[in-house]
Amino acid sequence: MTTVTIDKKTLYACLEEIKDPEVPVLSIIDLGIVRDIVINGDGIEVIITPTYSGCPAMDTITMNIRILLSTLGFKKQKITQVLSPAWTTDWMSEKGKRKLKQYGIAPPNPIQQVCSNKLFAADEAVQCPQCNSYHTRRISEFGSTACKALYKCDDCKEPFDYFKCH
Amino acid sequence: MNQDSLINYVLHLADNALILGQRNSEWCGHGPILEQDIAITNISLDLVGQARNFYQYAAQLINESKKPEGSKAAPSPSGERVGGEVTEDSLAYLRTEREFKNCLLVEQPNGDWAQTILRQFLFSNCQYLLYQQLQTSEDKQLAAIAEKSLKEVTYHLRWSSEWVIRLGDGTEESHQRMLRAIDELWKYTGELFVAADYEKESAIDISKLKDPWLDKVKEIFNEATLAFPGKTFMQEGGKQGRHTEYMGYILTELQYLQRAYPGSEW
Numbered sequence: 326m327t328t329v330t331i332d333k334k335t336l337y338a339c340l341e342e343i344k345d346p347e348v349p350v351l352s353i354i355d356l357g358i359v360r361d362i363v364i365n366g367d368g369i370e371v372i373i374t375p376t377y378s379g380c381p382a383m384d385t386i387t388m389n390i391r392i393l394l395s396t397l398g399f400k401k402q403k404i405t406q407v408l409s410p411a412w413t414t415d416w417m418s419e420k421g422k423r424k425l426k427q428y429g430i431a432p433p434n435p436i437q438q439v440c441s442n443k444l445f446a447a448d449e450a451v452q453c454p455q456c457n458s459y460h461t462r463r464i465s466e467f468g469s470t471a472c473k474a475l476y477k478c479d480d481c482k483e484p485f486d487y488f489k490c491h
Numbered sequence: 492m493n494q495d496s497l498i499n500y501v502l503h504l505a506d507n508a509l510i511l512g513q514r515n516s517e518w519c520g521h522g523p524i525l526e527q528d529i530a531i532t533n534i535s536l537d538l539v540g541q542a543r544n545f546y547q548y549a550a551q552l553i554n555e556s557k558k559p560e561g562s563k564a565a566p567s568p569s570g571e572r573v574g575g576e577v578t579e580d581s582l583a584y585l586r587t588e589r590e591f592k593n594c595l596l597v598e599q600p601n602g603d604w605a606q607t608i609l610r611q612f613l614f615s616n617c618q619y620l621l622y623q624q625l626q627t628s629e630d631k632q633l634a635a636i637a638e639k640s641l642k643e644v645t646y647h648l649r650w651s652s653e654w655v656i657r658l659g660d661g662t663e664e665s666h667q668r669m670l671r672a673i674d675e676l677w678k679y680t681g682e683l684f685v686a687a688d689y690e691k692e693s694a695i696d697i698s699k700l701k702d703p704w705l706d707k708v709k710e711i712f713n714e715a716t717l718a719f720p721g722k723t724f725m726q727e728g729g730k731q732g733r734h735t736e737y738m739g740y741i742l743t744e745l746q747y748l749q750r751a752y753p754g755s756e757w
């Protein structure tokens with residue numbers, strides 16, 4: 326019988342290699358969707374939570390975690406998806422937010438402004454990831470994926486995605 | 492809640508989300524403008540995602556309840572693969588029309604943009620109130636799904652409310668279209684608040700959601716300069732599997748691939 330000798334910290338570092346297929350600069354650790362890891366001899370359980378109910382990336386992410394765990398020698402793998410507490414953009418790491426911005430996607434604002442039912446609320450002040458102007462406006466509440474809204478910068482005129490608060 | 496009722500209840504919630512998601516997805520590539528095409532298809536995606544969570548839970552409950560040998564069989568929706576267990580996919584792709592428990596409202600045709608918007612508003616308004624209650628359910632899995640979905644439904648409700656106002660208080664043409672949509676859909680709203688047998692055992696009294704739902708409708712219709720509809724005969728039956736003539740066509744399209752090529756994946 327073989328036992329895998331790898332600690333949790335190393336494992337988290339390995340999981341950094343798994344990216345969100347829709348935002349490939351972000352790892353699943355940056356996104357904050359890995360909730361816990363339980364190692365038990367050659368068995369392991371990774372607990373993850375989806376960003377959105379319909380996030381199509383979750384199946385790919387789960388498969389990639391399985392491949393990684395097999396490479397590391399874990400024979401008994403369990404990947405558990407938990408829904409509660411529900412993921413929020415607050416769980417995204419600061420490093421993740423910086424990487425998003427460099428990639429050209431405005432990171433979620435620290436203060437949640439949109440999870441209310443108020444109608445025709447003023448657009449959130451979102452900073453343009455290209456020129457840093459706050460002179461931007463929302464084009465659509467939904468962008469290229471459910472987790473993003475579409476904005477346009479009125480200074481540099483570039484459209485951009487905003488990873489909306491959730 | 493007894494096991495049979497719980498399974499039917501979860502399937503009802505799943506079917507509502509799946510069928511409305513399927514309907515909305517018909518807009519993909521046909522939205523009035525690109526941004527709203529993206530919006531409606533993202534709402535579809537949210538709904539299909541919620542349906543998956545409910546179906547996974549229903550499949551687990553059904554498989555568990557079948558385990559004890561010789562015990563009374565579970566209500567056993569068909570949707571069981573030969574020799575295999577029930578899965579989220581088999582529940583969506585292999586049940587027949589009469590086994591679907593979605594309310595009639597969600598299966599109504601898209602019609603024009605006004606009708607799609609109104610259907611979304613009427614349904615999201617109800618789903619929002621329901622999930623708010625369901626979040627605190629003693630059933631931990633239902634509570635978790637509701638908590639997760641509620642944020643998404645908040646978006647759907649806000650988006651559809653804004654559109655009802657935009658169209659109702661828009662041009663003469665858009666106003667007329669909203670009135671036609673109300674005329675078309677209002678008769679399917681009564682069913683939302685009449686509990687089916689399997690809902691009666693739930694801790695949530697669905698009839699109590701009607702007043703806050705009506706308040707919201709009045710608020711938005713008022714803002715949209717739309718007259719509140721008068722009393723009318725209400726259609727029911729979807730929750731019990733008696734559907735309108737549209738349901739068969741939806742399933743034909745939805746289930747075609749798994750019916751024609753059982754078990755195929757891509």
Ligand SMILES: [Zn+2]
Nearest residue numbers: 453456478481
């Ligand atoms: Zn700019």
